[in-house]
Amino acid sequence: MTYLPYYLTLGLLSGFVAGLLGVGGGLILVPILVWLFTTQGFSPAHNMLLALGTSLAVISFTAISSVRAHHAHGAVNWVMVRRVAPGILGGTFLGAWLASRLPGQFLHYFFVAFLFYAATQMLLNFKPAPHRELPGSIGLSMVGSVIGLISSWVGIGGGTLSVPFMLWCNNKLHQAIATSAAIGFPIAIAGTLGYIVAGWNTASLPAYSAGYVYLPALAAIASSSILTAPLGARLAHRLPVAILKRIFAVLLYALGIKMAMGLM
Template sequence: MFTGIAIMYLSVGLIAGVLAGLLGVGGGLVIVPMLVYCFTRQQMQPDLIMHLSLGTSMASIVFTSVSSFMSHHKHGAVEWTIVKRIVPGILIGTFCGSYIAAMLSTGFLKGFFCVFLYYVATQMVLDKKPKPSRDFPGNAGMLGVGSVIGVVSSLVGIGGGSLSVPFMLWCNLAAHKAIGTSAAIGFPIAIAGSIGYLINGIKAASLPEYSAGYIYLPALVFIVCASVFTAPVGAKLAHMLPVSKLKRIFALLLYAVATKMAWGLVG
């Protein structure tokens, strides 16, 4: 039984690590639905499954993002000036988002997550190009953008790459630098989100054994053990392969995951 659970969570980590490095998405887009499936198989309390999936995803991204952005930094693909400008808003938005998520039902969070997956997948398929003259906003604008990215990231348990990468591409940052910078932005998102889910879930009733608030520690340990090794592999691939084609393939995966979750929600 224990061996099967360990293999299940190690598999989640292997996939999440590659995607984190490859697309700068933190892996949360895949971790959350996979954790929902895993926790359901373990027969955890249905009303807590989505909250635990979001909190555990956030905690795993703390480690995945470090491995990912360090690999991108070695390739000179992290714009640290952008990271410093957007982080204050990120921290405010992420912590507030985790507080809001703790008050919402599992059904609402699942529905919101499905809609978000469809949105991200569509953005990847369209791959719209920005105007050549467009640039990053001022400090107030970056604070606002960071806050929005932080709130949404908390509600769907991701490292923010699904929003920050399109935003930076929209501002004419090169694709590989947008992915690398997004990986670095994922770290403060994950820190603030993890603290938020820990604090807001610590008094929740019927939590499974070995949980710290809404963070399920056994899943976290196995996911991290696998993902920290595969995130550099994904980062290396990001600098070797055509990102646009990879995004379209990933978009198809997101459509499939969103549809499956939505079907289960309706059923």
């Protein structure tokens, strides 16, 4: 109960950022969850896995409202979602299972590198020029497995990867963002199940954990993030989002440096 205000505040922040900037919040959730779990005295060997699993579990709740909103505007390419889903589900579940068997510090280094990549992408407002059309079902499934695998190792809904890919494949920006939100839901579900299964019989996990998902943090963050995500979405049309993205990129750099320093 001592840490409940921290989890509620983290949910308010991640929900607001997700609604305002169109990111799923995992890039903020994971490093702060690692810090909170460490200060609570949880086993250092499991904190990164707990943060990844809990982040994906939160996204599985928050993605629902986002998908409904985009679907109401008719912006989701459901044909692509159906074709990419098998690879997404398989790659994400496999990635979560592999994560628990990788060398201890690998996920920390991988996450820091990805954090710097995402911050740079946001700082430069990177949008690849269209070069081709979407591949067929087999190609999309293969792409989905890669997006799912990487997303499971960084605890995100995949938008940082799937949006640039769809822009490269000649999709309009609003459709790419909407379809990415729909893809994020199976990523979150498969990743959550994968981390639950991977950690089910693991000893020394904190009480009230379902595998590598810490349920008190999930309940608090999901319940508060749902409140602020719509507010962020409304303000996105009134605030200078381009400037806010650069500020957020600086925050990601700071989080990445903080995590990198903890590895030294």
